[in-house]
Amino acid sequence: MSTGGEVGGPRWHQVMTELAGQIGAGGFRPGERLPVEAELAARFGVNRLTVRQALAELARAGAIRTVHGRGSFVAERPYRxxxxxxxxxxxxxxxxxxxxxxxxxxxxxxxxxxxxxxxxxxxxxxxxxxxxxxxxxxxxxxxxxxxxxxxxxxxxxxxxxxxxxxxxxxxxxxxxxxxxxxxxxxxxxxxxxxxxxxxxxxxxxxxxxxxxxxxxxxxxxxxxxxxxxxxxxxxxxxxxxxxxx
Amino acid sequence: MSTGGEVGGPRWHQVMTELAGQIGAGGFRPGERLPVEAELAARFGVNRLTVRQALAELARAGAIRTVHGRGSFVAERPYRxxxxxxxxxxxxxxxxxxxxxxxxxxxxxxxxxxxxxxxxxxxxxxxxxxxxxxxxxxxxxxxxxxxxxxxxxxxxxxxxxxxxxxxxxxxxxxxxxxxxxxxxxxxxxxxxxxxxxxxxxxxxxxxxxxxxxxxxxxxxxxxxxxxxxxxxxxxxxxxxxxxxx
DNA sequence: TAGTGGTCTAGACCACCGG
DNA sequence: CGGTGGTCTAGACCACTAT
Structure with missing residues (x-):
């Protein structure tokens, strides 16, 4: 990071790829709960809705699973x-x-x-x-x-x-x-x-x-x-x- | 409408089913442009973001196609x-x-x-x-x-x-x-x-x-x-x- | 009861399209 | 240029889950 290169794209897309990268790199383990949306928003310096759009895309792709009242969890088995x-x-x-x-x-x-x-x-x-x-x-x-x-x-x-x-x-x-x-x-x-x-x-x-x-x-x-x-x-x-x- | 029955569910879902019904009933023809988002928001008495969530679901289902800068259009051929x-x-x-x-x-x-x-x-x-x-x-x-x-x-x-x-x-x-x-x-x-x-x-x-x-x-x-x-x-x-x- | 995600609002600005 | 959808913010309240 901080390579000085163009980052480009909407903020929610950057947040999405950043989170996907951390999940893929093992920063979050399968089954582990992600930080709450407010925490992610603060960490990335964006509004909570922006984080939510990123999480929604990750959920559609099967990378995470979001449960009302509990949180978002890294998918257990990335298995087809x-x-x-x-x-x-x-x-x-x-x-x-x-x-x-x-x-x-x-x-x-x-x-x-x-x-x-x-x-x-x-x-x-x-x-x-x-x-x-x-x-x-x-x-x-x-x-x-x-x-x-x-x-x-x-x-x-x-x-x-x-x-x-x-x-x-x-x-x-x-x-x-x-x-x-x-x-x-x-x-x-x-x-x-x-x-x-x-x-x-x-x-x-x-x-x-x-x-x-x-x-x-x-x-x-x-x-x-x-x-x-x-x-x-x-x-x-x-x-x-x-x-x- | 105004049948007195329970409407239930989120507002965006009601807007979605209402629009889907009008499209299905021929209220909007294939290829026709829907009213602009601000107009729909005013018509349904909701915020523009609420309308946008409804339109996003309709687009995913293939009922409409939304184009940046032009508008949302009823799908041409509902054909598989x-x-x-x-x-x-x-x-x-x-x-x-x-x-x-x-x-x-x-x-x-x-x-x-x-x-x-x-x-x-x-x-x-x-x-x-x-x-x-x-x-x-x-x-x-x-x-x-x-x-x-x-x-x-x-x-x-x-x-x-x-x-x-x-x-x-x-x-x-x-x-x-x-x-x-x-x-x-x-x-x-x-x-x-x-x-x-x-x-x-x-x-x-x-x-x-x-x-x-x-x-x-x-x-x-x-x-x-x-x-x-x-x-x-x-x-x-x-x-x-x-x-x- | 406290913490979480789900919904909704009002307002602003940007990016794209067409005339 | 004006009109359209795309993005983002700040704040509020609701619905669900766990304790």
């Missing part, structure tokens, strides 16, 4: 979980990696087929809709909605536990082998509901997956809408036929 | 381009749909292999790096970086035009058929450079693709890093073996 998009069960993949995965069932209802997002691939008119929140190693990770036949799978909600994997449940209780059918990926800002459920700032980028799975015969079985923290996931799509497997 | 992730050339796909696609070469350089993002699949030590900005129907759409052998393809920059498709160029001038090899998808907030190149607000969600293509024999040929506006793209991944093809 890599998931194979071509496999049907994400839960199974993660548990292979010795991670704790839970899926809390926050709501379920029987809905009409018009409730499904495009493209609609399920044949049933009445569908069971499961709204769940997935957490990895205790940290909220994605907000998921799954639709499946209300008639065939009416008993699913009553046997659901946070340890349930839908793919595993269908295999165990119904003898159905699930296969992936199609996937679509896009990116959206977190809505107020997303932010509340995932403990992130409003507007944080989410990776949005919509997709469907079919049974062993290729018949449509489930349809899914998953909203995952963008800073915590990376979908991997292997297209080359691998001759070693 | 659907792209098959399993095909090698996105440019070809879009032109099939009768869309105008240009790729401006903004920079090119010869770099070391360490410049490549993980996982590194190209064998060459010295690589040609192409930085381009893709526009669809005149609107900036993605920021791309492509690496390929500096030795074999040294002539590429000198023949590049905005109409060039790299896949087409390799086929035409080098007789090479390109195949997709692997892809990774994640989501990130737009950096300052992204925002400037794509004409979007800082922090807007981007769909980030990293991937590689190989030649007909499966030999690694190119590696790509593409940052696309999240509100303008949807990657489609077909996994079911299609018996008709």
């Amino acid at each position: 979980f890599r998931v194979r998009a071509t496999a049907p069960s994400i839960v199974a993949q993660m548990r292979e990696g010795a991670h704790t995965v839970t899926q809390e069932l926050v709501a379920h209802a029987v809905v009409e087929r018009s409730d499904l997002p495009e493209p609609v691939t399920l044949p049933d008119a009445r569908l069971l809709r499961l709204d769940t929140v997935m957490a990895v190693d205790g940290e909220p990770w994605s907000r998921d909605t799954t639709w499946l036949s209300a008639e065939r799978f009416a008993g699913v909600p009553s046997v659901w536990t946070p340890q349930t994997s839908l793919t595993g449940l269908l295999a165990g209780a119904y003898g159905i082998t699930t296969r992936r059918s199609w996937r679509r990926h896009s990116a959206e800002p977190a809505s107020a509901a997303d932010a509340a459920a995932l403990g992130i700032a409003l507007g944080t980028p989410l990776l949005v997956l919509t997709g469907a799975n079919s049974d062993g015969d290729g018949e449509p079985l489930t349809q899914t809408h998953r909203r995952t923290r963008g800073d915590r996931i990376e979908y991997e799509i292997d297209l080359d036929p691998d001759p070693d497997v | 381009f659907r792209v098959r992730a399993t095909a090698p050339s996105i440019v070809a796909q879009m032109r099939e749909g009768a869309h105008t696609v240009t790729q401006e070469l903004v920079a090119h350089a010869v770099v070391e292999r360490s410049d490549l993002p993980e996982p590194v699949t190209l064998p060459d030590a010295r690589l040609l790096r192409l930085d381009t900005v893709m526009a669809v129907d005149g609107e900036p759409w993605s920021r791309d970086t492509t690496w390929l052998s500096a030795e074999r393809f040294a002539g590429v920059p000198s023949v590049w035009t905005p109409q060039t498709s790299l896949t087409g160029l390799l086929a035409g001038a080098y007789g090479i058929t390109t195949r997709r090899s692997w892809r990774r998808h994640s989501a990130e907030p737009a950096s300052a450079a992204d925002a400037a190149a794509l004409g979007i607000a800082l922090g807007t969600p981007l769909l980030v693709l990293t991937g590689a293509n190989s030649d007909g024999d499966g030999e690694p040929l190119t590696q790509t890093h593409r940052r696309t506006r999240g509100d303008r793209i949807e990657y489609e991944i077909d996994l079911d073996p299609d018996p008709d093809v």
